[in-house]
Amino acid sequence: MAEIQLRNLSKRWGSFVGVDNFDLTIADREFLVLLGPSGCGKTTTMRMIAGLEQATGGDILIGGKRVNDLDPKDRDVAMVFQSYALYPNLDVYENIRFPLKVRRIDPATHRDRVMRAAEMVELTDFLHRRPAELSGGQRQRVALARAIVRQPNVFLMDEPLSNLDAKLRVSTRAQIKNLSHELKVTTIYVTHDQIEAMTLADRVVVMNKGVVQQVGTPTDIYDRPANVFVAGFIGSPAMNLMEGEIRGGVFEGARVRVPGLSAPDGRAVLGFRAEDAGPGAGSEITAPIYTLELLGDSTMVTVRAGGALVSVKAPKDFRAEIGESFSAHVPASICHVFDAATGARR
Template identity: 55%
Template sequence: MADIQIQNLSKSFGAFNALKDMSLQIDDGEFVVFVGPSGCGKSTALKILAGLEAASGGRIIIGGEDVTELAPGKRDIAMVFQNYALYPHLTVRQNIGFGLKMRNTDKAEIDARVERAAQALEITDLLDRRPKALSGGQRQRVALGRAIVREPRVFLMDEPLSNLDAALRVQMRAEITALQRRIGVTTIYVTHDQTEAMTMADRIVIMRKGVVQQIGTPDELFSRPNNIFVAGFIGSPSMNFITGTLARDDKGVFIEAGGLQLRPEGAVAQAASAYIGKSVICGIRPEALGLAAPGEAALDVEPLLVESLGSEAYVHFRLPGQRVAIPVAGEHEHEGRASGTLIARLYDVDQSLIGRQVRLAIKPNTSIHLFDPATEEAIK
């Protein structure tokens, strides 16, 4: 096991900069997830860490050793890929122990490590089967077992759950997280799925166009995003964005947005004072919206779509005359999925809402996120 220092790492392919000045300290035993849309540089960073790509600049230090110029086999890492890459003619036992055999490890030691890994992954009863007799989840466990027996300093995982169905992905991400906690190996995990990142990581590194946007715990990224991109990327459904104008009255600063007064609090309200009379972008989470009680200040909206999930529903509303900034496929655009729409997470509603005008209120004690329209940075 070891800590990892990534110092000013960069990678260029001709004139294209796939990775730009990435720096990160990962503690021994930490589970860190790189997340972002396709082409953001996360897999490139992982390949450089593995030694499969040469860096254009920067250094990689693992356990105090500079490995920047070392070949992959000398870095003492194990990698799990999206493709399980199992040998079809070998049994599970032989697949798991294959890497150790190639290193001329003693047979008794190989058998002992394979048994320990199989017990940890609960696949002891599968050791004599071949891959064609296994399900997708079982094959993924075998691939993990092959990495575990190496007893490396670092695990690198490149979208290992992408080939699994939705239910199995949920199960496997819980199993991988629990396994990593038990064995305590420093792990870097790459995914484009923000739900995986939020549920598995100790810390998340959000990337966009080769640049690190923010590093933090899941709670920090959700509660205190640095910019519109992070705010829209983290959270499902995505954060709603409404353009409004900042003003002040005897109660403090407020934003006029869609006919509703939104009042930021605390440090955000203090920082917002510099924007009096100016346009700002307000970020509101779907779960912060609810149907208004009689007499409550509210937005007059028209529901367009109800996505029922059983215990809750995602309700798409139209906000007439408003421009709304909505992330699309990981990128931010002001004329998003449908100009002038919001999403609310509501309970006890059904399809009868569609076509009716209803009143939508901001729940009490809700955090209002504010962003500078010019820079897209958070006002905080």
């Protein structure tokens, strides 16, 4: 069992709070993704779990055992970083085998274990090449195999795909997902790429400025963002957000009027996703077109409504001119309402 419990885990440097009271139980075999903008505390959280950074508050339990004071090597976690850190003078076989030697694991088992790990990441044809003779994606797979070969209880992966080009990133991402399914090892994966988070995770933790904003399945986070930060971070494009006032269930803001909301009176932020709205009847928003983007399967129409740019998905054959007036249908049923002062979902 490798359930991981983080209890009020914190990291401070002087008065600066890197990670603030992170409290979460990660289930045995769960694939958890830490997602957030640069500097939000993802890597610091991971490094505390690995034992590379000392927590200044709280506890870390792996399989029920408190590990705060254990050395990294005694925590039974394997890490994969964005820089592969392979040994340039060793071939692929020896690179994969390295952790077994360091851990003084019975040499009679090495060949089997290396071959099995190499097979999983499809490297059996490259075992006698040195890292310099491999592509970026192949090197990344050596790093993965080196983590797999140890058969750890926990995988920690810190942006393992960020050095790969877009195409390789997609195929290696699929491979990681498949591997995690096959190996059934508790995995914590750090990324600032929301597509990676949404495609890989059982649950996503969205962080900002050291503070956990929301924990949930990818669907939860997409469909019911807990606050304005999550709404504005998840989705491509992110959710449209407009400031205004609700009176008697009617939201009014610059160039927008949405009736039929069940939300209390007061200042509010109204959100909706471009793909949930469309041109035409209802005309809850009428504003001049700021830009039009042809996306192949659809046309994204962006209008300027007061201070906000608001995007609405239109059919692919939709045509109009920049500056022309555009009306969008934004029914109350697709809207999310957030508190204007706290940003929290209402």
